[in-house]
Amino acid sequence: MFAPDIILAAVLNGLMTGAVYALTAVGLTLVYGVLHIINFAHGAILTAAMFAAFFAWKIGIDPYVAVFALAPIFFALGYALQRFVIGPSSHGEDRNILLVTLGLSIVIENLLLAAFRSDTRSIDVPYGFSVIDLGFTFLSVPRVVAFAASCAAAAILWLILAKTDTGKAIRAVAKEKLGASLVGIDVAHVYAVTFGLGAACLAVAACLLLPTFYVHPRVGNAYVLVAFTIVVLGGMGSVPGALLGGLFIGVVESLSGLFLGESLGQIGIFLIFILVLLVRPTGLFGARA
Amino acid sequence: MSADAILSVEHASKRFGGLLAVDDASLVARRGRITGLIGPNGAGKTTLFAMISGFIVPTAGRIMFEGADVGGLPPHRRAVAGIARTFQIVQPFAGLSVRDNIAVGAHLRRSARAEALAKADEVAALVGLGDMLHRPASDLTVSGRKRLELARALATDPKLLLLDEVLAGLNPSEVRDVVPVIHAIRDAGVTIVMVEHVMQAVMSLCEDIYVLAQGRIIAAGAPREVTRDPKVVEAYLGHGAAARIAAREEAARG
Amino acid sequence: MSPLRAYGPILLLGAALASMPFFAASNTLLNAMVLALVIALAAQGWNILGGYGGQFSFGHAAFFGMGAYGTALLQTRFGVNAYAAFAAAVALGSAAGLAIGYLSFRSGLRGSYFALVTLAFAEVFRILANAWPFTGGAAGVLIKLDVRAETFQFASRAVYFWIALGLVVAVMLINRSVERSRFGAWLVAIRENEDAAKALGVDTFSVKLKAITLSAAITAISGAFYAQYFLFLDANIAFGPWISVEALLAPIIGGLGTVFGPVIGALGLHFVAEITRAVAGRVPGIDLALYGTLLVVMVAFARDGIIGLLTKARARLFGSRA
Ligand SMILES: Nc1ncnc2c1ncn2[C@@H]1O[C@H](COP(=O)(O)OP(=O)(O)O)[C@@H](O)[C@H]1O
Numbered sequence: 049m050f051a052p053d054i055i056l057a058a059v060l061n062g063l064m065t066g067a068v069y070a071l072t073a074v075g076l077t078l079v080y081g082v083l084h085i086i087n088f089a090h091g092a093i094l095t096a097a098m099f100a101a102f103f104a105w106k107i108g109i110d111p112y113v114a115v116f117a118l119a120p121i122f123f124a125l126g127y128a129l130q131r132f133v134i135g136p137s138s139h140g141e142d143r144n145i146l147l148v149t150l151g152l153s154i155v156i157e158n159l160l161l162a163a164f165r166s167d168t169r170s171i172d173v174p175y176g177f178s179v180i181d182l183g184f185t186f187l188s189v190p191r192v193v194a195f196a197a198s199c200a201a202a203a204i205l206w207l208i209l210a211k212t213d214t215g216k217a218i219r220a221v222a223k224e225k226l227g228a229s230l231v232g233i234d235v236a237h238v239y240a241v242t243f244g245l246g247a248a249c250l251a252v253a254a255c256l257l258l259p260t261f262y263v264h265p266r267v268g269n270a271y272v273l274v275a276f277t278i279v280v281l282g283g284m285g286s287v288p289g290a291l292l293g294g295l296f297i298g299v300v301e302s303l304s305g306l307f308l309g310e311s312l313g314q315i316g317i318f319l320i321f322i323l324v325l326l327v328r329p330t331g332l333f334g335a336r337a
Numbered sequence: 338m339s340a341d342a343i344l345s346v347e348h349a350s351k352r353f354g355g356l357l358a359v360d361d362a363s364l365v366a367r368r369g370r371i372t373g374l375i376g377p378n379g380a381g382k383t384t385l386f387a388m389i390s391g392f393i394v395p396t397a398g399r400i401m402f403e404g405a406d407v408g409g410l411p412p413h414r415r416a417v418a419g420i421a422r423t424f425q426i427v428q429p430f431a432g433l434s435v436r437d438n439i440a441v442g443a444h445l446r447r448s449a450r451a452e453a454l455a456k457a458d459e460v461a462a463l464v465g466l467g468d469m470l471h472r473p474a475s476d477l478t479v480s481g482r483k484r485l486e487l488a489r490a491l492a493t494d495p496k497l498l499l500l501d502e503v504l505a506g507l508n509p510s511e512v513r514d515v516v517p518v519i520h521a522i523r524d525a526g527v528t529i530v531m532v533e534h535v536m537q538a539v540m541s542l543c544e545d546i547y548v549l550a551q552g553r554i555i556a557a558g559a560p561r562e563v564t565r566d567p568k569v570v571e572a573y574l575g576h577g578a579a580a581r582i583a584a585r586e587e588a589a590r591g
Numbered sequence: 592m593s594p595l596r597a598y599g600p601i602l603l604l605g606a607a608l609a610s611m612p613f614f615a616a617s618n619t620l621l622n623a624m625v626l627a628l629v630i631a632l633a634a635q636g637w638n639i640l641g642g643y644g645g646q647f648s649f650g651h652a653a654f655f656g657m658g659a660y661g662t663a664l665l666q667t668r669f670g671v672n673a674y675a676a677f678a679a680a681v682a683l684g685s686a687a688g689l690a691i692g693y694l695s696f697r698s699g700l701r702g703s704y705f706a707l708v709t710l711a712f713a714e715v716f717r718i719l720a721n722a723w724p725f726t727g728g729a730a731g732v733l734i735k736l737d738v739r740a741e742t743f744q745f746a747s748r749a750v751y752f753w754i755a756l757g758l759v760v761a762v763m764l765i766n767r768s769v770e771r772s773r774f775g776a777w778l779v780a781i782r783e784n785e786d787a788a789k790a791l792g793v794d795t796f797s798v799k800l801k802a803i804t805l806s807a808a809i810t811a812i813s814g815a816f817y818a819q820y821f822l823f824l825d826a827n828i829a830f831g832p833w834i835s836v837e838a839l840l841a842p843i844i845g846g847l848g849t850v851f852g853p854v855i856g857a858l859g860l861h862f863v864a865e866i867t868r869a870v871a872g873r874v875p876g877i878d879l880a881l882y883g884t885l886l887v888v889m890v891a892f893a894r895d896g897i898i899g900l901l902t903k904a905r906a907r908l909f910g911s912r913a
């Protein structure tokens with residue numbers, strides 16, 4: 049088999065990736081927790097954000113700088129999408145939301161395809177290949193940055209939810225929609241803010257991914273299924289669950305890639321996904337009732 | 338269990354987390370009679386019905402139907418056995434016509450479409466929905482929806498019919514229309530257990546009454562005895578319900 | 592509804608379409624029609640479970656792929672006769688439906704959860720088919736060209752067209768008979784309100800299982816026919832998201848839970864795609880972008896699909912008929 053340090057290296061790498069996964073999953077789970085819908089457009093929004101980061105880099109803005117512009121821009125886009133498209137067109141029915149977000153994902157993905165074709169693009173930042181030597185293995189600097197920044201972003205999100213009035217309104221709506229609207233909370237606004245926050249998380253994730261990854265119109269698909277898995281694993285709607293789940297899935301992917309080879313690596317994730325859905329749809333890590 | 342009991346609930350309890358919604362409740366429904374289950378809001382009446390019909394698994398206790406323990410059966414098997422229920426919060430098949438709604442119930446014992454539709458027409462006429470057959474269920478008024486609940490349950494040809502506040506939300510004249518329907522169902526041989534707040538109807542329909550308060554059966558007997566029972570009055574007054582009932586009766590009279 | 596009124600229009604539509612090759616026999620047109628009919632079949636399958644039963648699958652590619660790979664592999668790897676392979680592949684697809692349905696419905700999955708788990712199953716199959724040497728890996732499978740009726744291969748596209756049309760019409764007849772059966776009534780009841788259905792004695796688990804099995808079988812027919820027509824497939828064709836999307840889109844555009852909906856939707860979508868290509872040229876993705884837009888627009892403004900719009904228009908023109 050493999051030497052322990054190779055396995056340890058794989059675990060560390062998995063944690064790095066897992067942190068970004070966690071960030072993409074946090075947005076999804078937040079939206080689920082509040083709106084009780086699965087946003088099937090999540091992957092496509094991530095793709096769009098990666099393209100945005102890519103073109104920012106093209107005009108000379110480093111992704112780590114662009115993130116400060118893209119996060120608010122995507123917040124606004126997400127807000128508008130929920131407020132003006134998803135909300136009104138779904139007439140408040142879950143089945144419709146399912147279809148509308150699926151429709152949006154198809155639209156976004158294919159407009160990107162039409163505009164940029166299926167070419168794979170990547171950026172070439174100076175720090176792209178810098179590494180930290182741990183003795184038994186090397187850690188790529190951009191991935192360490194991604195890890196740290198994802199944790200920071202999650203912490204900021206937590207602060208927003210815990211400390212601000214908007215955060216309180218979001219939690220109120222998540223708990224009891226009717227009650228929240230009775231005490232004067234504008235539910236449609238809260239929904240849109242939540243959606244915006246989810247999109248902002250994706251913008252951050254996109255900027256963190258780009259230096260070590262590539263972008264093409266379907267790149268979000270790979271992430272969204274992973275994000276679904278994490279959300280289900282962590283318990284639909286649970287933000288801490290998504291964080292733990294993200295790290296866990298990162299490690300699982302890294303290890304199953306090591307043992308099964310690249311192409312089958314993802315199978316491990318899906319099998320966990322299906323298993324959790326079937327056996328414990330409420331998630332593994334302390335899910336909401 | 339007495340010989341003429343079709344249903345007997347034996348020491349049933351249901352706990353929701355910290356709340357004991359039904360607490361060691363026992364009751365018997367005698368074949369061919371109308372049994373009333375009354376009690377203040379939140380007493381556990383709907384929960385008890387849900388246990389009888391299989392939607393909620395009791396934390397403890399037995400549900401005996403026609404001498405057999407049906408406690409382990411899922412809802413649809415209890416319907417097959419002959420237990421039908423209506424929902425307090427009406428659950429119509431909103432996108433279907435009134436006729437198709439009722440036909441779903443009728444299909445339980447009729448596999449042919451034509452027979453099910455014929456049965457639906459017959460039941461609809463009985464409950465007074467005869468002229469609404471082809472309207473979507475979502476078009477019905479509150480009273481129409483309650484009748485639809487009743488019609489669908491009836492179409493399954495039940496032996497035991499559980500009616501959960503089918504008269505609530507109806508105006509006095511509508512109540513006066515539905516009461517004879519319930520009588521007719523009983524006369525056709527169906528045993529009925531009904532949860533009801535409209536006391537006038539309870540008094541005129543029920544032969545036996547059980548009173549549930551905070552999950553416990555606090556009184557049982559003939560209507561006149563039960564309503565004079567001080568425990569019962571207290572249970573209602575405690576929740577401020579007595580005044581409301583009096584007001585409703587007033588309204589029904591006036 | 593009398594049998595004549597129930598089944599007559601289906602046969603009429605079938606007959607009208609069947610005459611098409613006599614008027615317009617260009618290979619391009621026939622090719623487009625065959626593809627549209629393949630989609631229609633897949634959509635008819637989806638419509639049983641999603642349209643009548645209200646269980647939205649996002650992974651009908653799983654069944655399409657089982658049909659396609661089943662047909663192709665049984666012929667290429669085991670030398671099974673094409674027709675027998677076709678039948679076996681359909682059985683395989685419905686078995687997959689039964690298995691996935693059993694697992695998900697037993698766990699009580701509905702709504703988004705059901706959509707997710709079906710999506711995941713399709714993806715697992717796709718990744719496996721893409722990696723496993725037995726299924727030809729990423730290179731896919733090629734059915735040997737051998738144009739003989741015995742091998743289910745024909746020189747004339749019109750023959751494929753008639754076969755596809757025959758299958759679509761047959762499934763329409765099946766769907767109509769489902770509508771007029773107790774099973775159909777129960778299935779629709781589950782869509783409308785599962786608890787109420789249970790209270791009325793509907794064994795919702797077994798009805799949903801039957802529905803997904805039938806649904807998967809029909810979509811597997813579509814996949815098997817696809818393989819037989821194109822004689823080539825790979826994991827992204829057979830188990831790819833495209834077919835899951837088209838299978839659900841067509842009924843939604845045409846009219847959910849109706850006999851004609853999936854067929855009208857599939858033909859309509861194809862028509863739209865052709866026009867888009869004519870206008871926008873062969874820009875990749877533009878047709879799908881339009882599909883996505885249509886999906887959102889239909890959900891927003893015409894939830895009963897084209898059929899619903901037609902019914903409303905008729906009601907407005909001739910006064911409402913109950
Ligand atoms: N599914 C449930 N989960 C938790 N508590 C419940 C549930 N259903 C009912 N309850 C609680 O159980 C008690 C009895 O409710 P219910 O049976 O509906 O009373 P009734 O029908 O007599 O008004 C109430 O306090 C109610 O809030």
Ligand SMILES: [Mg+2]
Pocket residue numbers: 382383384425
């Ligand atoms: Mg109640």
